[in-house]
Amino acid sequence: MTSPRQTPQVPPPAPPSDPPRTLARLPGYAADTYGPMEALADGEVRWTFARLAAEIAAAGRAAVAHGILPGDRVAVWAPNSRQWITAALGAVGVGAVLVPVNTRYKPAEAADVIRRSGARVLFTERGFLGTDYARDLHASGEDLGSLASTVLLRGGSGPESFEAYLAAGEAVPEAERATRAARVRPEDLCDILYTSGTTGRSKGVTTTHGQTVRLYASWSRLVTLRPGDRYLLVNPFFHTFGYKAGVLACLLRGVTMLPEALYDTDRILARMAAERVTCLMGPPTVFHGLIRHPERATHDLSALRLAGTGAASVPTSLVEEIRGELGAPDVFTAYGLTESGGVVSVCPTDADAWTVAHTVGLPLPDTEVRITDPLGRVLAAGEPGEVQVRGYHVTPGYLDDPASTADAVLPDGWLRTGDVGVLDGRGYLSITDRLKDMYVVGGFNAYPAEIENVLLTHPAIVDAAVVGAPDERLGEVGVAYLVTTAPVTATDLTAWTRERLANFKVPRRFTLLEELPRNAGGKLLKTELRRAARGEST
The missing domain is CATH 3.30.300.30 (ANL, C-terminal domain)
Structure with a gap:
């Protein structure tokens, strides 16, 4: 197996201006646009975009054979892997609605999401860090609602294994899968992500295909992802940042995915050097760990050019260290919440360190941000108040919870974020506090x-x-x-x-x-x- 440095690189094309309008068509779009380029490197497995699209199509045929119908909810409770990507996108590609489940959840927490989402199929695994998700869930005695079957992405054997799931799909004609994919519409739901509220009861945030593709096509341009980049995916796929700003963004922009199941600084340093990683995104703790690692200087991180962080306080010194110590010239912060599809604003990658650290940048194109007082009056620049957002990517609502939806999304489309912020004279947003206790x-x-x-x-x-x-x-x-x-x-x-x-x-x-x-x-x-x-x- 040759290393990434020795592998001849196909000249990267520029992404077309018009991506597909559904996730069902996204793998095919990536195959047509970036076909022979490397799409995924996971251990010894290395797939081109053409091969990745074929693997996702095979998982789509398996979903059809498994009886997954348009609109059915499928839950995934498993760490990052190529199997996660193919199983999830295969099911979504034939009209299913994805329900990612936090891998840190205990069985009772996972069962709550599975039950209330109405998930019929669960993709999970056994043996990860000594955890058997499937066994622990079914042994918990929790009510699993409509769950009818479990597929083991890794660590399984027999009829529940992912291999058996894929084998059953071989009897389904590709034309049938393609017909199902073509019937998926931009306004159809593509996923339900659960996020707790201040009452402690989690809420299922719904998002459509059209919203998702448009949002991450915009986001990936703004953060300067480019064909040929190599992106270490350390953010978990159950989170918007790992799945959408990770997997989907890579498909949109021709970027190689390097999935990591568990963040470990020693392993990350070695992999960044061996794979010539150009993009790394994560909370500040990820970058603190790399910068302060005693063996960092022994690893060649010179390929790193793009670093994204946020979700917590970011000191100016950290931005300076990412640029100076890690050598990544392009650094950005961003702001978003699940109800906005995961993104509201992005700070330009070439902004000065103070601006990157103290603001979350400018609103996305076609996104409005305003600051209001407790009575809903719009405040002037420099005055702190609640951050409200309006745009194409605001959630259609919480699953089976019209009251919470009405509280969060005002009749004229403004989303109440519950965060306190301020807009400066340039239009840059800073988040200063939370109305909610999160x-x-x-x-x-x-x-x-x-x-x-x-x-x-x-x-x-x-x-x-x-x-x-x-x-x-x-x-x-x-x-x-x-x-x-x-x-x-x-x-x-x-x-x-x-x-x-x-x-x-x-x-x-x-x-x-x-x-x-x-x-x-x-x-x-x-x-x-x-x-x-x-x-x-x-």
């Missing part, structure tokens, strides 16, 4: 109400409040304030919550109080707790 741990959203609800099931805890506090490595971490009826240690609470919550949701500090601060009306004064968590005087 905080971000290493790029993952954590919702206090959900964590508090779990803490309150502990037999010794009678009151609980969780807030986010700054953390140099992870951006933010959770701090829990508790009222208890019996002695309990931080070690015990950490172990107890780890059994019930994904690791990023587990508070890093626990503080016992005689009572939580509340006002005369009984409302919890979280501002005081946030100040305490930051070490500030109240």
Whole structure:
């Protein structure tokens, strides 16, 4: 197997101006446009765009053979892999609706998403880091709703294996798959991504094919992805940033995908050098780890040209270090939320370090951003208020939740983000705070109400409040304030919550109080707790 440096490179063509309007046509578009170029490198497996399209088509025929119908929901609960890509895009390509599930979820959390989405088929695996997702889910006794079958992408054998799933598809004519793909319309749903609200109950955010393709064609141009780039996909595919700003953007722009199932700095450094990685995107913790790694200087990272970060506080010094220490001249930050398809604004890659660190850039083309006060009045530049967004990529709504949809999306199409921000005189947006209590741990959203609800099931805890506090490595971490009826240690609470919550949701500090601060009306004064968590005087 030759290395990427030794492989003759086909001259990269410029992407056509008009991408397809559905994900069903995207793999074929990429094959027609970038066919012989390398599309994916996953261990010893190296596929061209033509081969990747053929593999996705085979997974599409398998979906038809499996009885997956247009509009059926298919869940994927598995780490990044080529099998994730082909299974997901194969099913979506014949009209199914994708429901990605966070790999850090415990069985009860995953079952909740599977049940409420109405997923009929689950793609998962066994054996990843000693975890058997399929076994643990079915052994949990949780209600799985409409789930009728499970396909094991890796680690399976027999009729549930991905190999058996693909083999069944060999009996389906390609013409039948192509007909199904042609019937997928831009206004059809392509995915449902679950994101928790401040009440702790997750919401299924719906998005259409047309919205998705248009948005990421725009995003990938703005961040300067170009044919021939080599993109290390460390962001998990269950997240918009990994799936859409990763896999889909690569198909749109002729970029080689290098999927990583688990972020490990030692492995990442070695792979970046061996594969001549040109693009890396992730939360600040990813770049902190690379810059401060003791063996970084022994790895050739000179191919790196583009770095994207965000989802947490970004110091100016980090932007300067990415450019100076890692040698990536193009650095950008961005802002978005699941309800906006994942993107609202992008800071230009050639902006000065202060602008990249302190703003999230300009709104996307055909996207409006305004700042409003609590009464909904539009504020002038420089005045902080709630960030509201309007554009083609705003969600059609939350699945089976018209009340929450009406609260989030105003009648004239403006999306209430719940974030506090300010627009400067140039039109650049800065995010300064959150109206909601959500905080971000290493790029993952954590919702206090959900964590508090779990803490309150502990037999010794009678009151609980969780807030986010700054953390140099992870951006933010959770701090829990508790009222208890019996002695309990931080070690015990950490172990107890780890059994019930994904690791990023587990508070890093626990503080016992005689009572939580509340006002005369009984409302919890979280501002005081946030100040305490930051070490500030109240």
